[in-house]
Amino acid sequence: MFKIEKKEELSDLVTLFEIEAKDIAKKAKAGNFFVLKIHEEGERIPLTIADFDTERGTITTVFQKVGKTTHHLGTFNKDDYISDVIGPLGRHSHIEKFGKVVCVGGGVGIAPIYPIARALKEAGNTVISIIGARAKNLIFWEDKMRRVSDELIITTDDGSYGRKAVVTVPLDELLRENNDIQLIYAIGPAIMMKFVCKTTEKYNVKTIVSLNSIMVDATGMCGACRIEVGGKTQFACVDGPEFDGHKVDFDLLMSRQRMYIDEEKIALERYTV
Amino acid sequence: MEERKEDKKPKNRVKMREQDPLVRARNFMEVPYGYTPEEAIEEASRCLSCLNPSCTKGCPVAVDIPSFIKLIKEGKFIEAAWKIKEENALPAVCGRVCPQEIQCESLCILGKKGEPVAIGNLERFAADYETEKGEIQLPEKPKPTGRKIAIIGSGPGGLTCASDLIKSGHQVTLFEALHKPGGVLMYGIPEFRLPKAIVGKEVDYIKKLGVEVVVNAVIGKLYSVDELFNEYGSDACFIATGAGLPMFLGISGENLNGIYSANEFLTRANLMKAYLFPEYDTPIKRGKKVAVFGGGNVAMDAARVALRLGAEKVYLIYRRSEDEMPARKAENHHAHEEGIEFMLLTNPTRFIDDGKGNVCAVECIKMELGEPDQSGRKKPIPIQGSEFQIEIDVGIPALGTRSNPLLVSTLPDLKLNKRGYIMAEEETGMTSKLGVFAGGDIVTGSATVILAMGAGRKAAKAINEYLKWKYWDTSGFAKTE
Ligand SMILES: Cc1cc2nc3c(=O)[nH]c(=O)nc-3n(C[C@H](O)[C@H](O)[C@H](O)COP(=O)(O)OP(=O)(O)OC[C@H]3O[C@@H](n4cnc5c(N)ncnc54)[C@H](O)[C@@H]3O)c2cc1C
Ligand code: SF4
Ligand code: FES
Numbered sequence: 001m002f003k004i005e006k007k008e009e010l011s012d013l014v015t016l017f018e019i020e021a022k023d024i025a026k027k028a029k030a031g032n033f034f035v036l037k038i039h040e041e042g043e044r045i046p047l048t049i050a051d052f053d054t055e056r057g058t059i060t061t062v063f064q065k066v067g068k069t070t071h072h073l074g075t076f077n078k079d080d081y082i083s084d085v086i087g088p089l090g091r092h093s094h095i096e097k098f099g100k101v102v103c104v105g106g107g108v109g110i111a112p113i114y115p116i117a118r119a120l121k122e123a124g125n126t127v128i129s130i131i132g133a134r135a136k137n138l139i140f141w142e143d144k145m146r147r148v149s150d151e152l153i154i155t156t157d158d159g160s161y162g163r164k165a166v167v168t169v170p171l172d173e174l175l176r177e178n179n180d181i182q183l184i185y186a187i188g189p190a191i192m193m194k195f196v197c198k199t200t201e202k203y204n205v206k207t208i209v210s211l212n213s214i215m216v217d218a219t220g221m222c223g224a225c226r227i228e229v230g231g232k233t234q235f236a237c238v239d240g241p242e243f244d245g246h247k248v249d250f251d252l253l254m255s256r257q258r259m260y261i262d263e264e265k266i267a268l269e270r271y272t273v
Numbered sequence: 274m275e276e277r278k279e280d281k282k283p284k285n286r287v288k289m290r291e292q293d294p295l296v297r298a299r300n301f302m303e304v305p306y307g308y309t310p311e312e313a314i315e316e317a318s319r320c321l322s323c324l325n326p327s328c329t330k331g332c333p334v335a336v337d338i339p340s341f342i343k344l345i346k347e348g349k350f351i352e353a354a355w356k357i358k359e360e361n362a363l364p365a366v367c368g369r370v371c372p373q374e375i376q377c378e379s380l381c382i383l384g385k386k387g388e389p390v391a392i393g394n395l396e397r398f399a400a401d402y403e404t405e406k407g408e409i410q411l412p413e414k415p416k417p418t419g420r421k422i423a424i425i426g427s428g429p430g431g432l433t434c435a436s437d438l439i440k441s442g443h444q445v446t447l448f449e450a451l452h453k454p455g456g457v458l459m460y461g462i463p464e465f466r467l468p469k470a471i472v473g474k475e476v477d478y479i480k481k482l483g484v485e486v487v488v489n490a491v492i493g494k495l496y497s498v499d500e501l502f503n504e505y506g507s508d509a510c511f512i513a514t515g516a517g518l519p520m521f522l523g524i525s526g527e528n529l530n531g532i533y534s535a536n537e538f539l540t541r542a543n544l545m546k547a548y549l550f551p552e553y554d555t556p557i558k559r560g561k562k563v564a565v566f567g568g569g570n571v572a573m574d575a576a577r578v579a580l581r582l583g584a585e586k587v588y589l590i591y592r593r594s595e596d597e598m599p600a601r602k603a604e605n606h607h608a609h610e611e612g613i614e615f616m617l618l619t620n621p622t623r624f625i626d627d628g629k630g631n632v633c634a635v636e637c638i639k640m641e642l643g644e645p646d647q648s649g650r651k652k653p654i655p656i657q658g659s660e661f662q663i664e665i666d667v668g669i670p671a672l673g674t675r676s677n678p679l680l681v682s683t684l685p686d687l688k689l690n691k692r693g694y695i696m697a698e699e700e701t702g703m704t705s706k707l708g709v710f711a712g713g714d715i716v717t718g719s720a721t722v723i724l725a726m727g728a729g730r731k732a733a734k735a736i737n738e739y740l741k742w743k744y745w746d747t748s749g750f751a752k753t754e
Contacts, residue, residue: 023495037452043545043554044452069554084452086489216545216555219450219491220677221517222537226528233521233528238679252528255630259530263556270551 001081002036005058010140011133013064014108015074016050022057024049024087030095030115031210031242034059034087035218038073042083045069046215046237048112048187049088059087062111062140068267089218090241093208095119098182100126102174103149104167104196106188107133110141112210113187118148120185126150128181130170132188136161167192168199175203183208186245190257194250207245211236213256227253286388287316294610298580301464301548304607308398310350317345319383320390327380328392333727334433336360338377338392345395354403355410357396362436362479363429363726365404365471366458368397371723372601404474411481415442420740423448423507425492425680428456429722430513430713432476433729434736435484441737445483446505448490453544456515457714458722460544461536463574465581469543493680502708509708509736512695513729516714518677522566522670526624531558531632535567535575535671542578557582560667564588564635566621567671568598573605575669576613587613588663592620592640592653618642618653622660624668634662674719681715694718698747702732707745710736 006018024034033048051060065071076082093116101120105113110131121127127148132155133139139154139161146152153170154162163170167188175181184207186196193209200207213225213236220238227236230247234240289305289312291297297304308316320342328338336357344353357364373379373393381389403409420443424431427449439445453459455472480486492498492514501507519534521527533541538557541547547557563579565572568591580587589608591598594617598605609615618640627633639659642651676693688696688705695704695711702710712728714720739745 027495041546041553043556084489086450086452086491088494089491216537216540217451219517220679221519222540223519223521223534224537228528252630256528256530258630259558260556263550267551267554267556 001083002085004076004078004080004082005056007076007078010062011138013138014062014111014140015065016060016062016111017073017076018053018056018058018060019082019085020057021059021085021087024085025052025054025057025059028052028059028088029092030119031090031093031112032088033090033218033241034061034085035089035215036073036082036086037084038069038076039083043069044084044086044216044218046089046212046218048210049115050111051115059085062108064108067264068271071268071271086218090237091239093119093185093242095123097124100128100178100181101183101185102171102181103127103129104171104184104186104188104192105129105131105145106167106186106192107138109186109188109192110139110145113185114141114144114148116185116187117145121148128174129153130155130167132156132162132165132167132192134158166195168195171196172199175200175205181205184245190250190254193245193248194254197245197248197250201246208242209245209248210241211243211248211253212241213253214259227256284319286319286391287312287394289391289394294607295612297465298577298611299583301581303468304465307401308394310348310402313345313350313395313398314348316391317342317395320346321382323382327382328377328390331377331380333376333723334360334730336377336396341399342390342392342395345399350399350402351406351410353395353399357399361726362433363475363722364396365400366429366467366475367723367726368393368395368400369467369471370458370462372721374602376723404471409478409481412440414483415440417444418442418740420444420508421446421506422736423501423505423510425498425510425512426450426456426514426713426715427454427476427486428513428515428713428725429458430515430725430729431456431511432479433726434511434513434712434733435729436479436482437730437733438736439479439482439484441733443740444485446485446487447479448492448496449486449488450491450514451544452488454486454488456513460540461571461574463539463543463578465577466574491679493683498680498684498706498709507708508740509710511702511729511732511736512680512704512709512711512715513713513725514677514680514715516674516676516694516719518675520670520672520675522621522672524621524623526626526632527670529624529626529632530630531560531666532624532668532670533558535565535571535669536674538575538669539571539578542582548578548582558667559583560665562586562588562663562665563667563669564590564621564663564665565669565671566590567673568593568600569671569673570600570604571673572669572671573600573608575671576608577611579667579669580611580613584667588616588665589613590616590619590621590635590637592618593650594618594642597650616663620653620655621668625662632665632668634664635668636660636662674714676715676718684709692718700731701735701738702728703735703745703747705747708739
């Protein structure tokens with residue numbers, strides 16, 4: 001059983017938990033994820049480790065209420081217990097001094113991009129960050145992101161905050177104006193990552209994405225998470241979750257993410273009525 | 274071998290009653306009902322109590338078969354269970370899933386003229402009787418030795434090693450990556466062959482003996498093996514992580530929605546109880562037309578689960594003929610009875626997309642058998658131009674598993690064989706890393722429950738020796754590469 005130490009509503013749809021998980025916190029690194037299962041009948045879902053505190057022995061996760069499990073999870077409060085928390089999983093981000101880098105976080109992807117931006121900053125990189133969402137009420141962690149970035153650009157689809165644009169617009173401008181950008185990190189909805197990669201491909205700048213495929217065990221035992229990278233099948237849970245975005249088949253990823261769309265609807269409806 | 278005079282006339286085996294095939298094909302309840310006490314006594318009475326029994330030699334953990342059968346004959350059912358437990362910590366499991374027909378029962382003297390004693394059925398009976406009556410006997414607590422052992426993986430190998438070592442008085446911790454202990458018993462073998470409640474009880478027994486079970490602990494990620502030694506303070510470690518890496522066919526369209534590895538399909542159904550969706554949250558595609566590829570026990574299990582999830586048609590597609598199938602004959606028989614359609618000498622060549630990312634058909638090619646290959650089985654050869662398509666909405670490659678590199682890749686000083694399995698000495702489980710023993714599927718590749726248990730037992734013995742002498746000689750296994 002894993003205790004929720006802190007709960008914070010970051011936006012209308014996005015919730016933050018700090019979960020007591022001493023041993024995971026000790027081992028976690030930027031880019032890792034974990035799996036949780038909320039109760040006996042629950043499913044196993046992967047969530048990114050958005051932050052970790054070795055001293056307090058906690059990991060932070062930020063999730064958006066989309067399906068049954070995340071809606072149910074959203075009703076949990078401080079001092080409630082989650083039955084299973086498994087991690088840290090996946091390969092962690094490869095951090096070194098690259099020079100100038102751009103970190104792009106879209107929607108709930110702002111959370112997992114944060115520890116990566118921080119680690120890149122700590123490694124001595126110049127970090128330009130772009131965070132974007134549909135509207136102002138879905139933007140969070142502006143301050144945190146500003147603290148670890150040399151420059152922060154905010155976009156919203158509807159223009160209710162920051163620039164009225166999708167993240168690829170300022171990204172394209174940055175790439176046009178700076179020919180010394182060495183690396184792009186992008187985390188967000190698959191469709192956003194796909195267009196980020198389309199943008200950066202033109203400039204031939206290496207782009208790392210973190211893929212959120214459907215998982216079960218997340219230890220390489222089942223293959224539920226398989227995706228194609230450079231025409232080869234890979235398991236996102238153990239070979240990733242980070243991959244070279246220019247090689248990822250995003251259409252396959254998006255199709256596989258929709259595999260249980262009917263079942264998800266049934267589960268959510270059953271849960272909400 | 275001596276036979277007693279009075280039992281001359283060989284009687285037939287007492288059949289275990291089963292659910293009707295067409296009824297059971299639609300539910301997840303266990304297929305056989307188990308013996309009644311009367312049936313058990315009757316079957317036990319067939320045993321000749323040989324003085325020099327051969328059955329025992331066929332048992333990888335050397336259960337004293339004639340003695341426990343004699344106790345059943347005398348109506349001492351609980352004592353019979355205890356007798357088995359002296360050698361085998363998981364009798365209710367083994368009674369159900371061991372391939373007795375090629376082990377103990379294949380050597381039973383009665384098998385020469387008629388049917389061998391139904392040793393497996395009797396083992397199951399005794400174990401179930403004990404559980405039902407609640408008279409689980411805990412052995413006396415041994416004197417604590419102050420030694421600590423870490424066991425990685427809670428399948429039959431890990432469970433057996435843990436139960437042996439706790440009885441030697443060591444402090445034993447069993448680390449399991451998943452949220453439930455039991456390994457393949459929990460996530461792979463379906464409910465109707467091995468009810469999960471039984472696995473749960475066996476694990477509880479091992480906990481009652483004093484073994485600490487830590488679930489959700491992915492070793493190699495959460496803790497390294499070196500940390501288990503240095504920080505946790507282990508004196509020795511046993512790795513029994515199984516062979517959990519699914520193989521795929523490697524043909525086009527294999528990543529379409531609706532294609533599952535057998536591991537995923539079975540894990541969703543068994544461990545996550547997706548057959549109870551939406552009471553349980555994990556979904557699974559309930560295919561109308563399902564094709565399973567492969568001819569082993571895992572393929573049979575996947576096919577029978579698909580049927581129970583409501584499929585109208587389940588095809589078992591295998592590239593050789595039924596004679597070459599590695600599955601247990603009894604499982605083939607069950608599958609046939611339940612209406613699974615065997616498509617033999619057939620090999621899939623590609624999966625076809627419905628235009629929306631879902632599989633809608635599989636293209637196959639007919640095969641014929643040529644000369645025997647290295648495995649001694651006749652090599653299947655495709656018949657040019659014989660391609661045809663079958664409509665399916667779920668496809669399940671069940672081609673076996675390989676070594677999962679998650680843990681072993683973190684141990685550069687652990688020698689692996691060419692296929693990625695841990696090299697360990699057969700009699701002891703000793704590996705190339707000081708203090709580290711290994712056994713079960715992670716050493717042998719996919720094998721059986723009882724062989725993993727045997728390996729756990731041998732390692733437990735060797736660990737006790739090692740703790741005494743701290744002697745590490747790995748010259749033995751280096752030759753076996
Ligand atoms: C569907 C199916 C049906 C089968 N049917 C039969 C049958 O009828 N009869 C029979 O005799 N055999 C059968 N087998 C084979 C049998 O189940 C295996 O040979 C046996 O379970 C192997 O035992 P094990 O202890 O080596 O490993 P496993 O049972 O595979 O257990 C390994 C455990 O280790 C855990 N683990 C892995 N990596 C880590 C890590 N890094 N850290 C912590 N834990 C880890 C896994 O999660 C797992 O729980 C079947 C197998 C399958 C898949
Ligand atoms: S089971 Fe068969 S071989 Fe074993 S003691 Fe009985 S008759 Fe003899
Ligand atoms: S989630 Fe099972 S292998 Fe990746």
